[in-house]
Amino acid sequence: MIDLNRLYEVKQAAGFFANQLTYPGKTTFHPSVLEGSFDSSDPFYEDVTTYWRLMHDYSLDEIQELYTYTFDFQKETTLFMTYIKYGDSKERGQMLARLKVLYEMFGLNMPDGELSDFLPLMCEFIYAAEWRGDPRAPQSFSLLLAVIEDGSYYLMKALEKFESPYFYLIRGMRETFKTCIRQEAPANE
Secondary structure (H helix, E strand, O other): OEOHHHHHHOHHHHHHHHHHOOOOOOOOOOHHHHOOOOOOOOOOHHHHHHHHHHHOOOOHHHHHHHHHHHHHOOHHHOOEOOHHHHOOOHHHHHHHHHHHHHHHHOOOOOOOOOOOOEHHHHHHHHHHOOOOOOOOHHHHHHHHHHHHHHHHHHHHHHHHHOOOOHHHHHHHHHHHHHOOEOOOOOOOO
16 A cells, blocks of 8 residues: 555655656756755665766766667666566556556656656646545555556666666655555464
8 A cells, every 4th residue: 555645755766767767868967956856864865866976977968868778779778667577568558548647647648658667757737736635545646656667667677687777766765655555464364
């Protein structure tokens, strides 16, 4: 079950992940981007700061090249969260439609030409959406986090295999969103 209050608390972190998973620009690695997004006591803080430190070893041109090589040319490291599981199947099309409807229910109009399972868009939606008090939120955000969890697992494993600094970012993101899932008590037998 999802803890919507906790998800609301990590909105800044979701915005950080959206920013870092978008094609890098001059301001992507400005110190103010990291500040305020995380608390040093967060269990995922170490992964995020490891990613941040590793990326600062590269120039902007090198980071842009790394981003393009990693996310645009490697099928295993796609940022489209349903692609690895569904490929170009009808089931993927149905999931993309469900996600699009979810975004629209909470006031986000999809950019033209953008697929609804694009991880930066999903993180941006968590950052920007206002769901407090909406009775549709538990089911909607459970679906969204399930898609992120499912797709990002394969992404994280591929990034680990390629020894990419983005591995730490994705692992930190996964750990961030895991803190928003409440474990249900086992049923008494």
